[in-house]
Amino acid sequence: MDFALPDEVRMIREGVAAFVEKEVVPEERRLARFLDDERHALAEDGRLRPEVVEAVKRIRRRSAQAGWYAMHMPESVGGAGVSKVATYLAWREVMKRGPGLNMATLSFVEGPTPLFLRMTPQQQETWLAPLVRGERSSAFCLTEPGAGSDVAALETTARREGDEYVIDGTKTFVTNGPYADFLQVFAKTDPAAGLAGLSCFIVPADAPGARRGRVQQSIMDDGGQCEWVFEGCRVPAENRVGEEGDGFALAIGNIGDTRVTIGGQCVGLAETCLARMVEYASQRKAFGRAIGKQGQLQAMVADTAIDLYAADNMVLNTCWRIDQGMDVVMESSAVKVFCTEMLFRAADRAIQVHGGTGLMKEVGLERIFRFARLLRIPEGTSEIQRWTIAKALGL
Numbered sequence: 001m002d003f004a005l006p007d008e009v010r011m012i013r014e015g016v017a018a019f020v021e022k023e024v025v026p027e028e029r030r031l032a033r034f035l036d037d038e039r040h041a042l043a044e045d046g047r048l049r050p051e052v053v054e055a056v057k058r059i060r061r062r063s064a065q066a067g068w069y070a071m072h073m074p075e076s077v078g079g080a081g082v083s084k085v086a087t088y089l090a091w092r093e094v095m096k097r098g099p100g101l102n103m104a105t106l107s108f109v110e111g112p113t114p115l116f117l118r119m120t121p122q123q124q125e126t127w128l129a130p131l132v133r134g135e136r137s138s139a140f141c142l143t144e145p146g147a148g149s150d151v152a153a154l155e156t157t158a159r160r161e162g163d164e165y166v167i168d169g170t171k172t173f174v175t176n177g178p179y180a181d182f183l184q185v186f187a188k189t190d191p192a193a194g195l196a197g198l199s200c201f202i203v204p205a206d207a208p209g210a211r212r213g214r215v216q217q218s219i220m221d222d223g224g225q226c227e228w229v230f231e232g233c234r235v236p237a238e239n240r241v242g243e244e245g246d247g248f249a250l251a252i253g254n255i256g257d258t259r260v261t262i263g264g265q266c267v268g269l270a271e272t273c274l275a276r277m278v279e280y281a282s283q284r285k286a287f288g289r290a291i292g293k294q295g296q297l298q299a300m301v302a303d304t305a306i307d308l309y310a311a312d313n314m315v316l317n318t319c320w321r322i323d324q325g326m327d328v329v330m331e332s333s334a335v336k337v338f339c340t341e342m343l344f345r346a347a348d349r350a351i352q353v354h355g356g357t358g359l360m361k362e363v364g365l366e367r368i369f370r371f372a373r374l375l376r377i378p379e380g381t382s383e384i385q386r387w388t389i390a391k392a393l394g395l
């Protein structure tokens with residue numbers, strides 16, 4: 001069995017790393033006074049300052065022009081059609097800088113996703129093409145105040161009236177919701193039919209009856225999420241994606257994809273934690289010798305290396321399976337739960353090895369720790385992943 005990475009994959013990884021150096025690092029330097037502490041990056045309304053939002057948009061556009069941002073999408077819609085393995089390695093590379101502006105290099109939930117491949121060519125021209133070019137951004141609106149894990153309990157409805165649908169309901173924790181140009185909204189067209197009654201609609205942010213709610217500040221303090229409220233919100237019937245009742249399959253298709261992407265993010269961040277632990281433990285002295293000579297700290301470093309080795313190979317194998325067209329329901333859940341929990345352990349150990357220094361904001365490790373904690377909830381909590389795995393095993 002040959003585990004060597006193809007040259008093309010290595011070139012993509014190196015290309016993305018060079019892009020981050022050339023386009024992201026100067027933006028970070030320019031905005032250092034806002035980025036030194038997340039709270040300085042926020043405007044009074046809880047959203048990111050306009051300067052930071054503009055920087056994110058600029059990185060996204062330049063990355064799209066360079067061919068990185070939408071590289072995971074098929075060539076037929078303007079992407080580069082690169083493999084899942086290459087996309088994973090690109091994420092791993094990008095995340096080595098920690099969670100920040102660098103993440104705008106690659107598309108996540110705000111950009112082109114598998115859901116858009118289920119659109120008609122006309123819909124793709126209107127909604128997908130500007131996403132692929134990095135000119136606009138979107139948001140995925142599934143969760144509601146009364147229903148997160150239990151998608152069947154969603155209460156937002158979409159009622160057909162002539163050539164329009166009328167949407168009523170509230171969505172919560174919408175990532176990129178504060179900045180999105182248009183939304184992917186999941187609503188029940190047949191409330192009595194449970195999951196089979198769920199449909200998906202594209203709702204422009206300025207659609208009549210659509211209102212951006214309060215910004216929700218997560219532990220990242222990054223103005224990243226908000227509520228969206230729909231009160232008699234009217235959209236043309238042509239904004240429905242797929243058929244009525246396709247909503248659950250469309251949502252799950254996207255979430256399955258994102259779970260693997262999160263695996264890549266976690267491995268990149270954990271690599272950074274490990275490197276920082278080794279460096280610090282080699283230099284910092286206590287009781288007359290480097291702390292890295294202490295068995296307890298060596299165990300923390302070794303356990304992180306073991307975790308990382310397992311996670312990297314797990315994600316690589318799942319990506320390879322996706323590239324072969326294999327079903328990965330069980331594997332993508334395993335990736336999500338293992339990688340997010342692996343990163344949580346890695347970030348926790350990295351802080352411990354750094355002692356008090358590890359808790360200081362300027363060191364950057366506590367930010368990775370908070371991000372690791374956050375990642376265990378969205379795109380299906382750890383419990384939901386374990387439940388999915390148990391069900392896949394016949395329980």
Ligand SMILES: Cc1cc2nc3c(=O)[nH]c(=O)nc-3n(C[C@H](O)[C@H](O)[C@H](O)COP(=O)(O)OP(=O)(O)OC[C@H]3O[C@@H](n4cnc5c(N)ncnc54)[C@H](O)[C@@H]3O)c2cc1C
Binds near residue numbers: 148175377382383
């Ligand atoms: C930072 C962030 C970003 C997000 N971005 C988006 C987004 O862009 N779009 C979007 O639609 N949503 C988004 N979400 C919502 C996210 O997907 C939900 O928070 C998540 O699915 C959990 O739903 P919940 O919060 O309602 O928790 P609940 O479903 O109420 O769960 C509460 C607890 O019960 C557990 N639980 C529930 N059911 C079971 C079960 N059957 N077995 C065992 N345990 C169970 C859960 O694991 C959890 O521990 C985001 C959330 C966060 C925090």
